[in-house]
Amino acid sequence: MKVLLIGANGQIGKHVVHLLQESKEHTVKAMVRDEAQMNVLxxxxxxxxxxxxxxxxxxxxxxxxxxxxxxxxxxxxxxxxPDKTLLVDLDGAVKSMEAAEKVGVDRYVMVSAIHANNRESWSNSPIKPYMVAKHFADKALIASKLNYTIIRPGGLLNEAGTGNISVGENLQQGSIPREDVARTLVTAINEENTFKRSFDLVAGDTAIGDALKSL
Structure with missing residues (x-):
């Protein structure tokens, strides 16, 4: 598949670009905000x-x-x-869903945040505006016509990935290397067991492919 990566200059995005470049199944088209970023890519x-x-x-x-x-x-x-959170993490995400539907691109994989589906878990969170944005962006994706996967990672780490994860509908708070989030995103593209599914993601003991098949 040819994959449009939105957020290619971000910390997770850079890992995804590398993985898609190395992939034998996929190619990448990276979407960035300015020409300087585009030229580097x-x-x-x-x-x-x-x-x-x-x-x-x-x-x-x-x-x-x-x-x-x-x-x-x-x-x-x-x-x-919070203004940029609203414009990018919520409205920007929803516009990208509408855009995908407009040009007939069905498969859509979203990075969300752990427990974004559960209001009670972040009622006193210092990043509550971000969680609100993720909550409603995810709801818009579920309500869309797209074949979605919503991946809700825990605290993001810059350490090397292990290739092992834990997934589930309501995991306890945890953390995960950004590299493993990226690997999970790319693996999920063709994994039918993730279609029309949303789940939490943290570091664990199960290989990424096996973990996604176990959902």
Whole structure:
């Protein structure tokens, strides 16, 4: 499959780009926010396109056109305010779903956040606006016509991945290397057991492929 990766310049996104470049099953088209980011990717042999989640649905649709699947790893980042969280993590995500539907791209894999489906778990969270955005973006994806997978990772680590994870509907809070989140995203693309499913993801003892098949 040709995969449009939204958020290719992010920390998870960079791992996904590398994995898709190395893949024998998939190719990647990286969506980034500005030309400087695009040029860095192109110098590495990566097909890249500039498009902004704060732009129009039509603009995002043009970025997706010609692809077979979308992976969404974008985020407003921890240094922005609730306004950007609303515009990127919620409205931008929903616009990308609408864009995928507009050009007939059915497969959509979303990075969410652990327990985003459970309001009670983050009622006093310091990142509550982010959790609210993820909660409603996920609900919009579930209500869409897309063949979705929603992956809700725990605390993100920059250490090397192990290739082993734990998945489930309501896991206890935990952490996971970003590299293993990326591997899970790429593995999920063709794993039918993840179709129309959402689940929490933390580090564990089960190989990624086996864990996804066990859902």
């Amino acid at each position: 192109k110098e590495k042999g990566v097909e890249a396109v500039v498009s902004n989640l704060e732009g129009s649905v039509d603009e995002i649709a043009e970025a997706i056109r010609g692809c077979d699947a979308v992976i969404f790893t974008a985020g407003s980042g921890g240094h922005t305010g």
